[in-house]
Amino acid sequence: MSRKIEDMRYILVTDVGSTTTKARLFKNQDGDWRFLVAGEAPTTVEAPYEDVTMGVRNAVREVEELTGLRILSVDGSYIEEPYNGKVGVDCYCTTSSAGGGLQMMVTGVVKKMTAESANRAALGAGAIVMDVLSIDDGRRAYEKIRHIRNIRPDMILMAGGTDGGTISHVVSIAEYIQSADPTPRLGVAYQLPIVYAGNKFARKNISNILGDTFSIIFVDNIRPILEVEETEPARRAIHEVFMEHVMSHAPGYLNLMKWTDIDIMPTPAGEGIAMQLIAEIYKQNVLGVGLGGATTNVYSIVDGRFNRSVSANLGMSYSITNVMKEAGIDNIMRWIPFDIEEGRLRNIIRNKMIRPTVIPQTIDGLIIEHAVAREALRLGLVHHKTIATRLKGVRGEKAITRGITTQDMMDTYIDMMQIDIIVGTGGLLSHAPRRVQSLILLADGFQLEGVTAVFQDSVFMMPHLGLLSTIYRDAAWSIFEKDCLLRLGCIIAPKGIAKSGDRVMEVKIEIDDGSVLNESLKWGEIKKIDLAEGQTAKATINPSKHFDIGNGDGKTLVTSVDGGIVGILLDGRGRPLTFSDDKNERKQELLGWFKTLKMYPEDSIEGV
């Protein structure tokens, strides 16, 4: 993009999601970039349409309808650019996860070393990883070959061996791939791309074995030495291949690529950039989540280290029954405060899977969806912790992800007590009718600990802004801050367990307007304190002797907390969160929390 941002009036960004195509129009208002309007329509990558531009056109038409600005050409075959004073926009770009997104297989030699690094690199590039294959993954060789043949990835990322180390194992993996001869998912007319990021001294062998059948892209070794993990060259290559080989074969994408001013980016990559931007601006540890229809993406930026996990089959529409399967129906039912038979609940969840675009129309339907969402978040975080781990196989005490950080010997370095900011995005969270709903879903699903600020994507535009920030960072951040990032507030949740009637903590809140509040919380209680967005308070938190708020059991913490749309939540329910074994007591507990927090319209849950 060579055009100057200050000369522009309108920017249009879309996200072609698995269920919905979301168009967002941004406007330059006297030098101040703001979000103007949103338009949405079902994605049309699947049969019977099989042309992604139809969904984009429909979403853009909604924008046109709501603004009166014509954006599409008269025959709808392209986007008018630039804005000429009457019609068109100055820039158009898009992210995409439709049609299954970017689906990859990754390989390495050792499961917990190079295979794990390759997995992280692919996930960081926005891929859904269909399989992680390694010499020691527990499958017999013929099973590996059969599996490689059966899955049809968009591309393969191969890692394995340090530079100068043994080459025989990575060659073995290449032989399995050659023997399996997998075909690409989108058409057999092109060679399946393989990004090779393994031992550089094995390149010639890899080329000899796979060169005739596959399109190989060689990049720097992902683990040149065991102590270093360098994912950036692989990530860059994956993005290039995604555009050149994968997107160009998806239905309608060749046309869409002609419409856009910059390359199409996988949605999770856009979302990931947005999360990193937040961590960078606030200089704090961030845990983010994109709770989508098909997948749940969790992002962490802890002490500067970025990681992304994608739970490909955890989502709120296409994958909703898999959440039911993985979590178990009892875990979903524990969040529901009214009587519902298991059979009926199962049917409701199944019907959402087969018609993924429907939305709840009743409060009961909304509460059920929120119950499933908590479980999707919980499982997504469990998965993320298996990805966000320190480098294994390192002999020394320090492992380095180049240019970033050192880690200790723990398996996962995600400690909820160390997370400063939680960010939620995705249709369900962004469209939650009351903001307190998304705050409590994140608190319950992730079991937040200590003092955590909670942000939310206002109308689902984080992927859009993440992509936009790659070309116009300041404009993107301006919109981010003013229109996208909703500060919901802050949650104070000590870790520990107790019994009914026990004291959990005393909290003194000194608000910057001079007012002072003293609160005492007993086990199982939850309280909300109003503290508006922009207001700050000094919080002195005295946990009981079996509770930890960040300084250790029973140790006082004095910290500053920011307000938000919801305010400050004092959570005395303990961590880990437990429920009464008695069904009626559990329901009363839930209803109590819902009422205290005004989660749903009072009259709708009054008679439950």
Next chain:
Amino acid sequence: MRVCKILSQNSEIKVTEKGYAYTPGLKIKKSIMIKKIRRLPVTGKVLVKIGDNVDFLSTVAEAMVPGEPHVINVATKLGIPRESLLKYMKKVEGEEVKKDEKIAGYTAFFGLWNNWLTSPTDGYIERISDISGQIIIREKPILVDVKAYIRGQVVELLENEGAIIETKASLVQGIFGIGGEKHGEIMLAAEDLTSYLTEDLITSNCKGKIIVGGACVTKDAFLKAVEMGVSGIVTGGINDIELKELLGYEIGVAITGQEDIGTTLIITEGFGEISMNPKTIELFKYFEGKIAAINGTTQIRAGVMRPEIIIPHELEVEKGVDELSGGMIKGTPIRVINEPYFGALGRVVSLPVELQKIKTESKVRVVEIELDEGKRIILPRANVEIIET
């Protein structure tokens, strides 16, 4: 799109003439031309030619797929350096081997020490690698074929892959199914198709047939159908808890069709007890006694596939019925696809432009509908589907 204003119920509502946010409906077509692509999983030999008439079980194409691979790390097993592997091999790449035949090894100490590896299978040597030290023996290829699946005529050949079969037929798409391709005579289970399809309605007369049932099939009825050799069951719904019991496991993501259960099941409406759409019932009644093809394969995402019943016939093809619907307009027939009006039928009255607050307090795009019973309701556009005509 033109936006206009109309007066409705004494208040001014801004409406559009056409709505784009909608869920496409499932097809229920009495007479259309259907083309089915019949393709091998790998390249092979096409056995039909253009103009051939084919039946449900006619073989269209066949191919040999590679047999199972056996990977043996010969260097490790023999305790030899990898780079010396070729020296110890008794076979070369491409050479045939028999089960228990010596493939690599050596004799030492004047024949007193024998260290030989034998082949675990009949097959051939696919690869010998002196870098990894392993060899791959491939079992003999296996013959796979692809059937015509429907009765019709070959209209196009796919070189080395298969053919396209065309037929005049009726088509009903279901919402979810299990089990693969089958065929059989259509038989209505009972006069009243709005109640449960129960065990007592499945008799020995149902063998090899496609039984069209009511609003819900019970687990016992389905198990009896399997026992009686019923080809397929088509019904409005099934309770998920019973589906889980039938399969012995829970379906996570909706990718089905590979279940080995004997009888294919297609539900046309959803999970639970939901009466079939009257148009679907009418169509099955009309074609009772005809032979149909049925396939329960369902994939909701990434290459969406809905289960289907295809009834080949000789009726005239209805003109324009296979065009894609362009969107909702005033008068468009719709079906409600979410609680609390799930399954209700009606017609579009208006399409308000402005977002409206529903009971959940969400602000969504809505559609005003007049239900067949005469009641007018406002629903999220996302919660209706167009009834394709």
